[in-house]
Structures are given as C-alpha cells and as structure tokens.
Amino acid sequence: MNSILQLFxxxxxxxxxxxxxxxxxxLISSYNSEQGEIASASWARYSGAVLNWKAGWEDYFYxxxxxxxxxxxxxxxxxxxxxxxxxxxxxxxxxxRKGQIDTLENKIIRPRYVLISARVVSxxxxxxxxxxxxxxxSEDGVQANTGVISRNGVVGxxxxxxxxxxxxxxxxxxxxxxxAALKKHEYFGPLIWDGENPxxxxxxxxxxxxxxxxxxxxxxxxxxxxxxxGHPIGWVDKAEPVQGxxxxxxxxxxxxxxxxxxxxxxxxxxxxxxxxxxxxxxxDE
Amino acid sequence: MNSSIVxxxxxxxxxxxxxxxxxxxxxxxxxxxxxxxxxxxxFILLLPIETPTPVAVLLGFTIGLTVDIFFGTLGVNASAGxxxxxxxxxxxxxxxxxxxxxxxxVIPAPVYFGWRxxxxxxxxxxxxxxxxxxAMAYFTPLYIWSKVLPHTLAAWPxxxxxxxxxxxxxxPKV
Numbered sequence: 001m002n003s004i005l006q007l008f009x010x011x012x013x014x015x016x017x018x019x020x021x022x023x024x025x026x027l028i029s030s031y032n033s034e035q036g037e038i039a040s041a042s043w044a045r046y047s048g049a050v051l052n053w054k055a056g057w058e059d060y061f062y063x064x065x066x067x068x069x070x071x072x073x074x075x076x077x078x079x080x081x082x083x084x085x086x087x088x089x090x091x092x093x094x095x096x097r098k099g100q101i102d103t104l105e106n107k108i109i110r111p112r113y114v115l116i117s118a119r120v121v122s123x124x125x126x127x128x129x130x131x132x133x134x135x136x137x138s139e140d141g142v143q144a145n146t147g148v149i150s151r152n153g154v155v156g157x158x159x160x161x162x163x164x165x166x167x168x169x170x171x172x173x174x175x176x177x178x179x180a181a182l183k184k185h186e187y188f189g190p191l192i193w194d195g196e197n198p199x200x201x202x203x204x205x206x207x208x209x210x211x212x213x214x215x216x217x218x219x220x221x222x223x224x225x226x227x228x229x230g231h232p233i234g235w236v237d238k239a240e241p242v243q244g245x246x247x248x249x250x251x252x253x254x255x256x257x258x259x260x261x262x263x264x265x266x267x268x269x270x271x272x273x274x275x276x277x278x279x280x281x282x283x284d285e
Numbered sequence: 286m287n288s289s290i291v292x293x294x295x296x297x298x299x300x301x302x303x304x305x306x307x308x309x310x311x312x313x314x315x316x317x318x319x320x321x322x323x324x325x326x327x328f329i330l331l332l333p334i335e336t337p338t339p340v341a342v343l344l345g346f347t348i349g350l351t352v353d354i355f356f357g358t359l360g361v362n363a364s365a366g367x368x369x370x371x372x373x374x375x376x377x378x379x380x381x382x383x384x385x386x387x388x389x390x391v392i393p394a395p396v397y398f399g400w401r402x403x404x405x406x407x408x409x410x411x412x413x414x415x416x417x418x419x420a421m422a423y424f425t426p427l428y429i430w431s432k433v434l435p436h437t438l439a440a441w442p443x444x445x446x447x448x449x450x451x452x453x454x455x456x457p458k459v
Contacts, residue, residue: 013338013371020346020367027353027360028421035361035424042425 071263075117078151078265082113082228113228115265116141118148120155121165125198125259130170132156134264137164147226147267153233153256154178155264157226166266172198172258180233180252181221185210188221191233191252198258200237203250210248212239218252225272290333290391293459298348301325306355321440322447325352325362326414329369330407331392331457338374345370358422365418372413380406391459395452407448408441415440 029039122133181188189205349366390397
C-alpha cells in the first residue's frame with residue numbers, strides 16, 4: 001500500500017491534474033451561465049462527430065465478431081448462388097412437389113448444395129501430393145468425399161474427417177481429378193496436376209478442332225458431384241494439340257492460388273449419394 | 286511537515302485570498318475591463334519546493350475554488366489554480382539550479398535564488414495561470430485572438446508588478 005502511495009506521489013501529478021480539471025470543467029459549465037451555454041451549444045454541434053468517432057472505435061473492436069458473422073453470411077450466400085445454377089424443375093411437374101418455388105422464374109427449385117465455411121489451418125504445396133487441414137469436422141457437418149472451394153476457385157476434396165477437423169486432398173495431388181469445362185464451348189475433361197508449378201493444372205480431353213484462346217475461362221463442369229457446377233477454376237494459359245490424337249493439352253492458370261488459400265467452403269451435394277448409386281447401377285450391368 | 290512550514294502557508298493562503306477578494310476585486314475579475322490583477326496564485330508559487338505535485342495541484346484547486354466562491358465563477362479559478370499547481374512542478378524542474386535543490390531552500394523565493402531567477406520563474410508561471418484563467422472565463426477557442434490573448438497580455442505585467450512589490454515588502458523565507 002505504501003509503495004502504491006509512493007508511486008502515486010511520484011507520478012500522480014498529471015493524473016490528479018486531469019481528474020481535477022475534468023471536475024472543474026463540470027463546475028464551469030454547470031454553474032456559469034455563459035460558459036454553460038457555450039458548452040451545451042458545442043456539445044450539440046460536436047456530439048455527432050464525437051459519437052461517430054466512438055462508433056468507429058467500437059466497430060474496430062467488433063471486427064473479429066463481424067468477420068465471423070460475414071463468413072457465415074458468405075457461406076449462406078454462396079450456397080444460394082450454387083443452388084441457383086441448379087436443377088430447375090418446371091412448375092407443372094406434378095411428380096416433384098418437394099422444393100422451393102422461385103416466384104420470379106415460376107419454377108420449383110430443389111436446393112442441391114449445402115456450404116459450410118471453414119478456415120485452412122495447415123497447407124502444403126511443395127510435395128508431389130499435397131494436403132490441407134481445415135478447422136471444421138464431422139460435428140460441423142463435414143463429410144468425407146465432398147468438395148472444397150474458395151470464393152475464387154476450387155481447393156480440394158475432403159478425405160478424412162475427425163470431430164473438429166478435416167483433411168483435404170489439395171488440387172495439387174496426384175490423385176485429384178476435377179471435372180472441368182471451358183465456359184465458352186461447354187466441352188469438358190479431367191483437370192489434373194502434373195506436379196510441377198503449383199499455380200497451373202492441366203486440362204485434357206478437349207477436342208483440338210475448337211478455337212481456344214489464352215484467357216478463356218475454365219469452370220467446373222455440369223457432371224461433377226463434388227463442386228457446384230459453373231464455379232470458376234482458372235483461365236487457359238496455353239493450349240497445345242497432342243501429337244497423334246485429336247485432343248488438346250491445355251495448361252490452366254488457377255484463379256485460386258493454392259499457396260495463399262485461407263477461407264474456404266466445404267460443398268455437400270445433397271444428391272451425390274443418389275447419383276452415385278445410379279451410376280454404380282449402370283456400371284454393374 | 287512541522288508547523289513552522291505549514292503555518293506560513295496557511296497565512297499566505299488567507300492573506301492572499303483576502304487581498305484578492307477585498308481589495309483587488311474593486312479593479313479586477315469583475316468586469317470585461319483590461320485591468321486585472323491575479324495575486325492569489327502567488328500562494329501556489331511559494332509552496333515549499335518539496336511539495337509533491339498532486340498536493341500542489343489539489344492546493345491550487347482549493348485556493349482557486351475559494352476565490353471562485355467569492356466571485357461567483359465556480360470552477361474558473363479552480364481550473365487555473367490546479368493547472369498552475371502542475372505547471373509549478375514542471376517549471377521548478379526546468380529552473381533547478383546547477384546540482385539541483387539542496388534542501389536548504391524552503392520555498393522558491395528571491396531570498397534563496399536571487400531576483401533574476403525568481404522573476405523568470407514567476408513570469409512563466411503567471412503567463413500560464415493567467416492564460417488558462419481567461420481561456421476558462423471565455424470558454425471557447427473562438428475568442429482566443431479577440432479576447433483571451435489580449436486580456437492575458439494586459440493582466441500579466443500588472444499582476445507581475447504587484448507580485449514583485451509584495452515579495453519585496455514581505456521577503457518570505459518559509
């Protein structure tokens with residue numbers, strides 16, 4: 001206690017002054033009519049600015065909460081965006097009553113995708129086979145074999161899931177195969193990584209009679225079960241015809257650089273299982 | 286703190302407030318005129334050199350508030366007095382003689398440090414006090430050039446003259 005007193009005596013002069021002056025300002029503006037009028041006029045005039053300034057600081061302190069809220073909001077909007085590209089069933093189709101009615105388009109829409117926002121907590125790009133870990137797991141609704149996208153492009157595929165984390169096979173992995181299409185021609189083919197430059201992937205099986213220019217957009221195809229269809233992947237960097245075949249080998253520059261991906265969404269296709277079963281049925285015949 | 290240090294300060298407090306209120310009020314602090322003499326801050330200036338700063342601030346506030354009660358300007362002199370209590374500590378540090386204060390000098394008076402030193406200190410001290418007094422009296426930056434500074438520049442030499450005369454007459458040592 002004595003040492004606190006000592007400290008106050010040594011450094012408390014300014015503190016005392018500030019406290020006393022605040023009290024004096026109160027006295028002056030409460031008990032002197034002229035100064036009181038000046039004070040209230042000034043307050044009326046500047047309180048807006050002061051309150052604005054205060055609100056600015058509060059915004060700053062709530063940025064973290066705001067960020068979380070925005071991420072959830074983004075997931076919701078991305079879900080809606082993904083679903084709008086989706087199965088649109090004619091309104092009069094009496095066999096499909098489940099779904100939402102889009103009153104503008106007069107159609108029934110069955111939402112196909114659910115997006116869960118997540119953050120990449122671990123990432124590699126320098127190996128032949130690269131993996132990421134995201135901070136969402138089975139308790140958050142993440143399932144294995146679901147796609148992972150970012151706002152700008154595709155990121156990978158969920159492989160293993162724990163309660164609160166999931167391991168994602170990066171697009172920079174020998175086994176990754178993304179069904180990609182050229183936006184302009186709607187031809188599609190598998191997109192793979194040759195293990196060299198982490199900013200580029202290779203698209204094959206595109207017929208070489210097509211006119212393809214560098215800069216053409218590449219997006220997810222309509223046949224993928226992992227990603228929302230029409231989600232951006234990148235742009236054509238160069239297209240070379242493969243000797244002795246009818247196809248191009250197209251180098252695609254990724255719109256989402258895997259090196260600096262941070263905020264991602266796990267895409268769950270609600271009909272993946274059904275579609276998978278149907279495809280299996282055909283295969284077994 | 287023994288009574289030989291406290292008592293003279295109590296008398297100075299009472300005496301300076303009485304002079305300010307009874308005599309100087311006839312010419313100053315009452316009208317919008319330019320003849321103002323602020324004498325009471327001399328009490329703050331002549332507090333013992335070893336007075337802790339928070340105590341000086343509170344004593345400055347107290348004498349200012351006392352004067353305010355007589356003049357009906359609650360808070361105006363109190364604010365200037367508190368600031369003076371703090372400014373005094375800063376100025377004493379600035380004006381410290383070579384090798385610092387020895388402890389033999391009880392108060393910052395010309396008896397110990399000479400007239401040149403005292404007038405320099407008092408001039409800086411009074412400039413701060415008087416400026417802040419008028420700043421609080423007009424209470425808006427709009428009047429700084431038209432009112433606050435002219436009044437300060439008028440009251441400053443007048444007050445200094447009265448202070449010098451009084452200190453010369455009483456020759457305070459404690």
